[in-house]
Amino acid sequence: MKNYFVILLSLFFVVQLNSQNSNVKIEPVNFSKVTVTDAFWKPKMDLVATKTLAACIYQTEEKTGRIRNFEKVARNRGEKHEGIFYDDSDVYKAIEAMAYSIKTNKDKALEAKADEWIDKIASAQLQDGYLNTFYTLTGLDKRWSDMSMHEDYCGGHMIEAAVAYYDATGKRKFLDVVIKWANYFDSVFGPGKRNWVTGHQELELALVKLYRVTNDKKYLNLADWLLSERGKKHAVGYTWSDWKDTLYAQDKEPVKQQTQITGHAVRAMYLYTGAADVAAHTGDADYLKAMRTVWEDVVYRNMYITGGIGSAGSNEGFSKDYDLPNEQAYCETCASVGMVFWNQRMNSLTGNAEYMDVLERSLYNAALDGLSLSGDKFFYGNPLASNGKKSRQEWFGTACCPSNIARLIASLGNYIYGYKDEKIFVNLFVGSETSFNLPKGEMKLTMQTGYPWKGDVKCVLNMKKKITSTIAFRLPGWVTGTPAPGDLYHFTKNTTEMPELLVNGNPVKFDLQDGYVVVKNEWKDNDVIEYKLPMTIKKVTARNELKFNNDRIALQRGPIVYCIEGADNNGKAWNVISPISIDFNAEDFKILAEPVVSLIANLPCIQISSDGFTVSSTMQKVRAIPYYAWSNRGNNAMQVWLPSTIKDFKVNN
Numbered sequence: 001m002k003n004y005f006v007i008l009l010s011l012f013f014v015v016q017l018n019s020q021n022s023n024v025k026i027e028p029v030n031f032s033k034v035t036v037t038d039a040f041w042k043p044k045m046d047l048v049a050t051k052t053l054a055a056c057i058y059q060t061e062e063k064t065g066r067i068r069n070f071e072k073v074a075r076n077r078g079e080k081h082e083g084i085f086y087d088d089s090d091v092y093k094a095i096e097a098m099a100y101s102i103k104t105n106k107d108k109a110l111e112a113k114a115d116e117w118i119d120k121i122a123s124a125q126l127q128d129g130y131l132n133t134f135y136t137l138t139g140l141d142k143r144w145s146d147m148s149m150h151e152d153y154c155g156g157h158m159i160e161a162a163v164a165y166y167d168a169t170g171k172r173k174f175l176d177v178v179i180k181w182a183n184y185f186d187s188v189f190g191p192g193k194r195n196w197v198t199g200h201q202e203l204e205l206a207l208v209k210l211y212r213v214t215n216d217k218k219y220l221n222l223a224d225w226l227l228s229e230r231g232k233k234h235a236v237g238y239t240w241s242d243w244k245d246t247l248y249a250q251d252k253e254p255v256k257q258q259t260q261i262t263g264h265a266v267r268a269m270y271l272y273t274g275a276a277d278v279a280a281h282t283g284d285a286d287y288l289k290a291m292r293t294v295w296e297d298v299v300y301r302n303m304y305i306t307g308g309i310g311s312a313g314s315n316e317g318f319s320k321d322y323d324l325p326n327e328q329a330y331c332e333t334c335a336s337v338g339m340v341f342w343n344q345r346m347n348s349l350t351g352n353a354e355y356m357d358v359l360e361r362s363l364y365n366a367a368l369d370g371l372s373l374s375g376d377k378f379f380y381g382n383p384l385a386s387n388g389k390k391s392r393q394e395w396f397g398t399a400c401c402p403s404n405i406a407r408l409i410a411s412l413g414n415y416i417y418g419y420k421d422e423k424i425f426v427n428l429f430v431g432s433e434t435s436f437n438l439p440k441g442e443m444k445l446t447m448q449t450g451y452p453w454k455g456d457v458k459c460v461l462n463m464k465k466k467i468t469s470t471i472a473f474r475l476p477g478w479v480t481g482t483p484a485p486g487d488l489y490h491f492t493k494n495t496t497e498m499p500e501l502l503v504n505g506n507p508v509k510f511d512l513q514d515g516y517v518v519v520k521n522e523w524k525d526n527d528v529i530e531y532k533l534p535m536t537i538k539k540v541t542a543r544n545e546l547k548f549n550n551d552r553i554a555l556q557r558g559p560i561v562y563c564i565e566g567a568d569n570n571g572k573a574w575n576v577i578s579p580i581s582i583d584f585n586a587e588d589f590k591i592l593a594e595p596v597v598s599l600i601a602n603l604p605c606i607q608i609s610s611d612g613f614t615v616s617s618t619m620q621k622v623r624a625i626p627y628y629a630w631s632n633r634g635n636n637a638m639q640v641w642l643p644s645t646i647k648d649f650k651v652n653n
Contacts, residue, residue: 023283025351026418026425028344029434032103032167034413038431040452044371044409049101049110051375052406056094057113059395059402066091067120069133074123081137084398086150086200088133091117092157093403095174096164100410103168114165118174121158125177129184131158144188147235148199148249155181156202163209164411175213182210186222195234197251198226201267204274205341208281224278227255227271227287248315256286259293261302265310265317265330266400269338276345288349295346297321299358300486305540305554305640306369306561306627307362308382310335322545326385326641333370333379333401336362337408344415347427351420353515354484356427357477359415363408363428364452364559368628370405373594378402379631384640387574388566391635417445423470425516426531429457440467443523452558453597455499455533466524472516473531475499478538478556488546492539492553492580500532533558537584537599542641552641553578555599555624557586562599562624566636569622573637575606576622580644584624591629599624606646 021027036042060066065082070091072079098114101107125131132151135143144151159182162174185203189196198204207223210216231254235246246252247262250271261268272291279287301321303309308331312319316332339362347355369382377392380401395402413432418425422438429451435444444462451457457473479499481491501510501517504527511518517531538556542549555562564573582601589598604617630638 021280024280024348024420026348026420028348028414029417029419029436030167031100031411031413033434034416035433036104036413036416036430037433037448039450041409041412041430044368044375045101045104045412047375048097048371048406048409049105049107052371052402052409053094053097053101053110055376055394056090056097056403056406059399060091060094063395064399067117069137070117070120070124073133073136074120079137081134085134086154086398088154089150089157090399090403091121092154092161093400093407096157096161097403097406097410099161099164099168100407100413104410104413111169115171118165118177122173122177125180129180129182131155131177131181144194144196146199147197150200152185152196152198152203153200155185156198156204156206159203159206159210163206163213164407166213178210179214182207182219182222186218190222190225195229195232196226197229197235197249199235199249200264201250201271201274205270205277208274208277211281220278220281223274224282224284227275227278230255230271231257248317256284256290258290259297261294261298261309261318263317264315265332265335266338268317269309269335269342273338273341273345276342276349280345280349291346295342295355296486300484300488301545303358303488304329304331304366304384305361305489305542305556306331306336306365306382306384307339307358308336308366308384309339313381322543322547324546325548326639327383327387329381329383329385331366331382331384333367333382334404336366336370336382337404340367340408340415348418351514353427353474354477356474357515360428360476360559361561363415365561365627367405367408369630370401371409373592373629373632378405384563384627386631386636386638388635388637390631390638392631416447422468423472426457426459426471426473428474429531429533438467438469440469441465443467443469452560453535453595455535455558457531457533459529459531461523461525461527461529463523463525466522468520468522470518470520471529472513472518473499473501475512475515475517476533476559477515478559479533481538488543489540489554490543492541497534497536499534500530502530502532504528505530535586537586539580549641551643551645553580553644554641555584557597557599560597561627561640563627563630563638563640564622564624564642565630565633565638567633568598568625569605570620571637572605573639576639576642577604577606577617577646578622578642578644579604587623589623589625591625592632594629594632596626596629598626 066087095114102111159178162178166175204223204226207219211219230251250263275287310317310330311324313330340359343355343359370379372392380396416428416430419436429449431448433446446460449457535558540554566573584599584601586597587600589596600623602619603622605620607616
């Protein structure tokens with residue numbers, strides 16, 4: 001009997017050890033295990049749960065035919081499809097955002113609305129498992145005939161939504177729907193069956209999520225196979241002329257041989273996120289090698305200071321290296337959301353904090369800019385300069401961005417913490433609570449912080465018995481200011497600053513490992529760790545190759561990139577000269593009801609006479625605000641990159 005108990009105990013520990021993925025260095029903590037209390041992010045999550053999702057629901061049910069299409073399929077009366085062929089995906093992304101918000105806010109009315117939509121979706125599924133309202137209403141004989149028509153993209157978002165809803169509520173109805181759909185897809189496509197290249201990548205990463213929740217390896221194998229299909233000239237259909245350019249959809253070369261970022265930015269982000277997810281479970285080093293090479297091409301040659309990507313509107317994506325115009329920047333919100341996804345996966349695979357630095361830059365700037373402070377207006381593209389004609393919109397014909405930014409903010413808990421064995425990682429500084437099941441017991445961690453306005457981070461540990469473990473705090477690249485060899489952006493003053501780390505009020509020594517401040521200790525109940533980051537104002541210059549930013553500076557404090565907006569500067573933003581020698585000071589400020597830290601300085605402001613020839617300048621108080629908060633007070637001129645000399649001054653007011 002004793003030996004039998006020992007065997008059972010041994011098997012239990014084997015299962016526990018195998019529950020962590022041996023191919024990753026950091027396991028992200030799931031949003032369902034994190035309670036966000038942060039003064040900066042919690043109001044935004046509440047706003048998404050109310051105003052943003054209310055806008056999505058209104059547009060989905062009242063203003064457009066997105067939900068009506070599912071009802072029409074269920075009635076089967078030969079009714080016409082409304083809207084665009086990929087509109088189903090917006091319904092799924094909205095449900096995914098609902099799932100995260102339901103878990104966070106326990107909103108029964110929102111859960112009832114999600115259940116109502118799920119019932120309508122389930123009623124539209126065909127007997128064989130197929131589910132797509134466009135082809136079911138316009139002609140099933142044409143399904144899977146054109147790889148550019150987003151059938152797989154819609155299916156991928158459906159899977160993501162169902163997995164999130166199952167995680168949040170424990171309800172299986174939607175999960176069973178997508179399992180049936182995935183089994184149908186697997187019966188049609190794969191080795192020895194039909195070839196297929198996903199037109200808009202998304203299904204790859206979604207299938208890995210389905211594998212994780214079901215533990216059915218065929219979904220992982222199917223995701224891997226879809227990745228392997230690229231670059232073999234299997235694409236068919238080409239309804240869109242863009243698809244004739246294989247670079248547009250990252251289909252010119254096999255994924256494992258790709259070295260440059262090309263084509264449509266959102267498709268690329270979802271592709272490489274999926275490749276990272278597959279690599280995490282298969283240990284395929286070729287995926288990781290290719291992704292690192294492509295990542296360097298993105299970050300070192302094709303990324304804006306805001307973390308935005310995809311400068312060209314013509315292909316909603318990439319053009320040539322260092323082609324990063326400011327006023328014409330496309331920078332789709334969805335692409336910035338994709339940067340968050342991909343960089344989290346790269347951090348997980350490698351254990352290196354540099355990926356979380358890029359994630360943070362995209363999250364606080366390029367992605368967050370996509371949502372208004374009121375929560376019900378949006379940017380599709382996010383330029384870094386405006387002549388005052390750019391404004392936020394209530395909705396779009398192609399409405400991928402509103403629900404995408406909603407699901408990102410609602411799922412913020414996914415990105416804060418990580419763990420591996422007995423090691424805890426604090427990746428984002430967001431007030432929150434979570435617990436870790438360490439080998440020697442459970443540890444609760446409560447984080448308090450005024451970030452991103454203040455650099456003080458306080459973590460309180462609670463446990464029933466003493467536990468020896470390692471805690472690693474990310475050391476943001478903006479703290480040290482030490483650039484990598486290929487970095488596009490540099491601080492004008494390369495002053496080396498380091499954080500402070502205190503345990504119970506006493507300074508402690510720490511190690512630096514892969515961009516983390518690491519401390520190992522025997523922790524006891526109510527231990528307090530204080531992590532203090534210097535929040536100095538940084539002036540940033542760009543590499544000479546970025547011609548649009550020659551002789552210009554940008555401003556950054558902590559993770560926040562700043563801009564000059566006309567609303568704070570006598571209606572103008574293009575008349576400011578910001579010499580490198582003049583320093584800015586931080587000042588508390590409010591933009592509508594949003595408390596922020598603004599930057600102020602007395603700067604020369606150019607005045608041009610009515611004849612257009614006489615130029616003079618006066619010193620005026622100029623205020624810079626966080627980039628994410630611009631265009632919330634009506635149409636205003638705006639600039640991120642400010643001329644540092646008169647020679648680069650341009651009139652656009």
